[in-house]
Amino acid sequence: MSGNLAIHADGLRKSYPGPGGAVEAVRGLSLSVPKGEFFGLLGPNGAGKSTTIGMLTTMVRPSAGHAGICGLDVAADPVAVKRRIGVVAQDNTLDIELTVAENLEFRGRYFGLGRRAARARAQDLLALFGLTDRGRARVFELSGGQLKRVMIARALVHRPDVLFLDEPTAGLDPQSRLHLWDILRGLQADGQTILLTTHHMEEAETLCDRLAVIDHGRVLACDSAKALRDSIGAETVVTVVHEGGDFDLAAVRAMARADRVEAADGQVRVFAKDADGVLSDLVALAAKAGLTVLDASQISPSLETVFLTLTGREFRE
Numbered sequence: 001m002s003g004n005l006a007i008h009a010d011g012l013r014k015s016y017p018g019p020g021g022a023v024e025a026v027r028g029l030s031l032s033v034p035k036g037e038f039f040g041l042l043g044p045n046g047a048g049k050s051t052t053i054g055m056l057t058t059m060v061r062p063s064a065g066h067a068g069i070c071g072l073d074v075a076a077d078p079v080a081v082k083r084r085i086g087v088v089a090q091d092n093t094l095d096i097e098l099t100v101a102e103n104l105e106f107r108g109r110y111f112g113l114g115r116r117a118a119r120a121r122a123q124d125l126l127a128l129f130g131l132t133d134r135g136r137a138r139v140f141e142l143s144g145g146q147l148k149r150v151m152i153a154r155a156l157v158h159r160p161d162v163l164f165l166d167e168p169t170a171g172l173d174p175q176s177r178l179h180l181w182d183i184l185r186g187l188q189a190d191g192q193t194i195l196l197t198t199h200h201m202e203e204a205e206t207l208c209d210r211l212a213v214i215d216h217g218r219v220l221a222c223d224s225a226k227a228l229r230d231s232i233g234a235e236t237v238v239t240v241v242h243e244g245g246d247f248d249l250a251a252v253r254a255m256a257r258a259d260r261v262e263a264a265d266g267q268v269r270v271f272a273k274d275a276d277g278v279l280s281d282l283v284a285l286a287a288k289a290g291l292t293v294l295d296a297s298q299i300s301p302s303l304e305t306v307f308l309t310l311t312g313r314e315f316r317e
């Protein structure tokens with residue numbers, strides 16, 4: 001394992017027992033994240049993001065494969081790994097009996113800081129996260145955005161090498177989300193390696209140096225957002241949802257600008273590098289075939305179209 005890697009995963013698999021047979025949550029996932037990188041796992045609900053974080057952070061035992069943090073084997077050395085990582089789960093895991101500052105101080109004490117050092121570290125983090133005036137507040141008095149900031153601050157008390165964030169801005173209002181983005185960018189500028197999961201395209205695109213697009217427990221593509229767009233998503237995707245029969249697909253395929261056509265379940269989808277006029281041509285073809293158009297959309301090249309191109313389905317489902 002290279003000394004420069006913060007996170008390394010090789011062939012990770014996880015299956016959970018389920019009533020209808022095993023659920024293959026992660027199916028052979030490999031990735032390498034160098035120190036200092038801001039890395040994103042981007043995928044829809046159920047793609048396997050949380051399970052992957054669980055395996056990388058000692059919380060979920062892999063069914064197969066290998067995970068490493070800063071050269072340490074996660075399965076063989078979980079205690080040492082725990083000292084090198086900070087983890088922010090989706091749900092609130094703060095101690096509601098304690099004040100905000102106490103939540104941070106107690107974490108410092110747990111990691112071996114003396115009382116005074118723990119208090120100083122807590123105050124430094126409160127300042128860094130814009131929470132100095134909330135130190136004495138109880139957890140239940142915080143807004144959603146403040147809560148997340150405290151959780152991230154607490155995960156950083158012991159100065160971990162790698163920070164894991166599972167959908168950190170899910171459920172936050174746009175202003176709190178932007179504030180958190182600023183904080184995360186600042187952490188990375190100070191050298192923090194960060195892995196986050198998200199199903200928020202803009203978040204992935206704004207924050208992450210590289211992304212792994214995952215679905216059904218597999219990495220479909222891994223690169224910078226720009227490289228992903230340039231390599232596989234450089235097509236506009238035009239979708240028409242219809243009823244009352246089927247399109248004449250030969251006619252759709254014959255449209256000059258259609259690079260690729262997919263049709264299923266009352267939808268026809270055209271991928272085109274130059275999509276000028278494709279939507280109106282499709283609507284005209286629908287009218288000619290006596291179909292009722294229920295919905296029509298056109299998505300410009302983006303991570304969304306990368307996902308569509310890779311999986312054939314909409315991202316937010």
Ligand SMILES: Nc1ncnc2c1ncn2[C@@H]1O[C@H](COP(=O)(O)OP(=O)(O)OP(=O)(O)O)[C@@H](O)[C@H]1O
Pocket residue numbers: 016017018023024025043044045046047048049050051052199
């Ligand atoms: N403890 C568990 N027992 C059984 N099945 C599970 C368990 N945890 C996750 N799964 C299943 O594994 C699959 C992947 O789930 P996971 O939570 O890793 O996905 P995710 O991408 O993080 O989704 P979300 O965005 O909803 O958190 C899903 O089908 C989920 O239902």
